[in-house]
Amino acid sequence: MSPASDQTAQHDGTKAAMGGLVLCPLDLDQPGLKILDSGTGDGYWLQDLLATFPRLRDGTLVGTDVTAAKFPENGVQPPISLQIQSITQPWPPEWKHSFDLVHQRLVLGACGNFPYETAIRNLAKLVKPGGWIQLVEPDQTCGVQDGPAMRDFIALVTWVFERMGGHARYAYHVKQWLQDAGVVDVEERSIPNFLGALVPDADLARRTARWTADAMMPLLKYTQAYDGPTPIPRKELQTLVLRLHEELLTRGGLYPLRVLYGRMPLTQEQESVD
Structure with missing residues (x-):
């Protein structure tokens, strides 16, 4: 696994907030487990x-993403693919009912106009009977003590979600969608996800502040290509990355998450055997 860096800040911060990578009660020391990480990026979650669980070398770890842009140039070693x-x-179709664990983190919002509930139902179909699905999504609300830059960040993210055909508060419906899918x-x-100065570890505090501020860049590019009014005055948008970075370093922020599994x-045959 590659060493900690600003690129792994989101992963490391989320892992620290959750107290681990997997919260569902799946015994990860079992041999032969098959695990899917949907929206894997560079595959770091799987690595x-x-x-953390070396026995998984006897299993199958599959990572998927919409493009190969973030896949490691030198590839990955088995059992990861x-x-x-x-x-x-x-x-x-051969993946149907085949995974012991289907994991997805901070991806559902990328559905755009595609129904979120359909994406969840399709994911659930990949889980074998008795297997688990775990989803991690943003709460998309501000902490009571968040500063003005963090509030601008939430406002901008909410606006972009809705402009792209989504809904920023979709995480509140995920539990029902999972149940509707037969889970x-x-x-x-609800997981408090602290950023910047509120993170006890100094290095992780620095890295989460930097990563969160830099994550604004694609959103700002979106506003630049949009001719209509924006939720924040354009003059303030121009300084948002700098303002957010400085605010997180000195004051910190809270970006709560919802973890569902x-x-x-x-x-019926399996239940009778058990």
Whole structure:
């Protein structure tokens, strides 16, 4: 696994906030597990999971993303494999009911006009009976003590989501969508995700501040290509990256997450055996 860097700040910060990578009660020391990380980016979540649970070397770890842009240039080593797959497109039919764990983090909002509930239903179909699905999504609200730059950040993210055909508060519906997809024993946790100065570890505090501020760049490019009014005056948008970075370093911020997990029910035959 590559060393900690500003590029891994989101992963490391989320992991610290959650207290681990997997909250659902799946025994990751079992041999032969098959795990999917949807929206894997560079596959770092899978690499960290493998480093934490070495028994997974006997299993199959699959990462997918809409493009290969972030896949490591030198590839990845087995049991990890990466391939292109959009959450808005049909999944390989041979993957149906085959994974012990389907994981997806901070991806659902990229559906745009594609129905979120359909994306979740398609993910749930990949889970084998008795297996688990875990989704991590942003709460998209401000902390009570958040400063003006953090509030501008939330306002901008909300506006871009809605301009792209989505809904910024979709995370509040995920539990129902999971249940509608046949997932049972669904648990939902609200996780305080601290950024910058509120993070106890000094290095992680610096890295989360830098990464969060830099994450504004694609959103700002979107506003530049838009001729209409924006939720924040354009003059203030020009300084948002700098303002947010400085505010997070000195004051910190809160970007809460919602973690949801549940399992696919066993078949009647499996239940009778158990």
